[in-house]
Amino acid sequence: MHALLRYFLDAADGRFPDVDGAVTTVPALARGAECAVAFTGHAVVATALSAGRLALERPDGFGGAMAPDFLRFLAGPAGHVGDLDVTMAGRGAGGPAALPVVTDADVAPGVPGRRIRSARQRGADPSAAATGLIVTMQTPVRFGLVGYGFGGRYFHAPLLRAARECELVGVRTSAPERRALVERELPGTPTVASLTDLVELGAEAVAISTPAGTHTALTEEALRLGLAVVCDKPFALDADAARATVELSRQLGLVLSPYQNRREDSDFRTVRALVDDGTLGTVTRLESRFERYAPEDGPGSAGGGTLLDFGSHLVDQALFLLGPVRGVYAELRERESGLDDDVFVALTHVSGARSHLWGSWGQFAPGPRWRVTGSAATYVVAAGDGQEEQLIAGAPAEVWGVEQAERFGRVYAGGSSSVRPTERGRWDTFYPRFAAAVRGEGPPPVEAADAIATAVVLDAARASVRTGTVVEVSAR
Known part of the structure; x- marks a missing residue:
């Protein structure tokens, strides 16, 4: 039972928190949803943030926890504030519901249509009785997982299983040791040998997490079988292959x-928030790194080399934040394995901003994860996102993406600096949003065309390495 439900059950029995002006913190709700509940003289906030972090915003139990500024803080720059409404709790009398239920309607007696539409946008299937809104979750999208290596095991399976909007029906893997892993870690989940087998299990969609060279063939096979597809990076080995797959879909x-x-x-997400709220001013230079010292671990052949592996994320983030590019310059080193490493890519964006991107498995002294400079300030954060480590460690979903204070970055402006608390990471939102797209309830979390834009830049980077020159790119 979630801790917040206990407060409602107590209220139904006439027991309420003390009237002390205090705020009680409980864990976030399912799918990372957060909320504030105001009792008389006491508030309860369901959040992934610590009580200490929450206290910095100075909410209180006398209405402060419902103040617009606090609710905007709780939602974060990418979230939204829903309805402020009364919640009435009471013990049922038993038996069937006495009120008729209206289904498949945008408007129902006594229920604002926006509340029904909002429920649908959140991936729910709402129905309405004459006195209120009844929300039931949509039928989960039945997913097959293709591959159970590092990515499938740690980046896809836990997130699929945590999403109420998704149901994992099977794993396609042929390696006996990985089938044994599935049996041990995902008890009751079938393992199969082909995409056709996943279809026979009832899959409607697949998540593909296999070696880079197999992505295009598997994605197109899945599409031809009528499956929606999530494909891990690199989406394709080059832009032409990416275009063909996107056109097929x-x-x-x-x-x-x-x-x-x-x-x-x-x-x-913190960088985006600082850009969106104007703290940095107009961004002129972005520096972004995936650097580590683990030469025995990578680059692995499954990722296709550091440019395709790390570069797919680095380039996508730069394009997402600063828009299309017109020039690409790159350097890299070929390792004994024949795979590239120690990658540097410089992008000149159409806006005039510049992105400098590094990726390396052999860097003795990794640089800061981000240094982003604008016309008003610079943001620097040394520590990168911790969700990978949390998923590998098997941490509970309630703490995914929450960063500790020692990992916060700083904003520098006017000769001084201040700590900038890090936004919560939200990998857990990807599959709920994809499931909503499959059900026709919204756009996918990442548009397929974005994979083409990233592949075009990576192709240009390879051309730059060959020629030693800046390669011009069409700003499509």
Whole structure:
């Protein structure tokens, strides 16, 4: 039972919190939803934030927890504030519902149509009785997982299983040791040998997390089988292949999305918030790094080299934040394995801003994850997003994406600096949003065309390495 439900059950029995002006913090709700509930003289806030972090915003139990500024803080720059409404709790009398239920309607007696539409937008299937709104979740999208290597095991399976909008019906993997892993870690989940087998299990969509060189063939096979597809990075080995796959999905009318979960990194969400609220002013230079010292671990052949592996995320984030580019310059080093590493890519955006991107498995002294400079301030954060480590460690969903204070960055302006708390990372929103797209309730979390834009830049980077020159790119 969630801790917030206990407060409602107590209220139904006539027991209420003390009238002390205090605020009680309880864990966030399912799917990361957060809320504030005001009792008389006491508030309860369901959030992934710590009580200490919450206290910095100075909410109180005498109405402060319902103040617009506090609710906007709770929602974050990418969230939204829903209805402020009364919640009435009471013990039922038993038996069937006494009120008729109206289904498949945008308007019902006594229920504002916007509330029904809002419920649908959140991926719910609402119905309305004459005195209020009844919300039931949509039928989960039945997913097959293709591959159970590092990505499938840690980046896809936990997030699919945590999403109420999704049901994992099977895993396609042929390696005996990985089938054994599935049996141990996902008990009751079938393992199969083919995409056709997943269709026979009832799959409506697949998440593809296999070696880079297999992505195009598997994605197109899945589309031809009538499946919606999430494809891990790199989406394709080059832009021509990406274009062909995206066109196929368009012709078949199926949802296709590259798995750019790094758009929901805690650090990147913080960068976006600082840009959106004007703290940095107009961004002139972005520096972004995926650097580590782990030469024995990578670059692995499955990722296709550091340019395709790390570069897919680095370039996508730069394009998402600063828009299309007109010039690309790149350098890299070929490792003994024949795979590229120690990658540097410089982008000149159409806006005039510049992005400098680094990726390396052999950097003894990794640089800061981000340094973003604008006309008003610079933001620097050393520590990158912690969701990968949390998922590997098997941390509970309630703490996914929450960064500790020692990992916060700083904003520098006018000769001084201040700590900027890091936004919560939200990888957990990807699959609910994709499921809503499959049900026709909204756009996919990442548009398929964005995979083409990233592939075009990566192609230009390879051309720049070959020629030693800046390669011009069409700003489509």
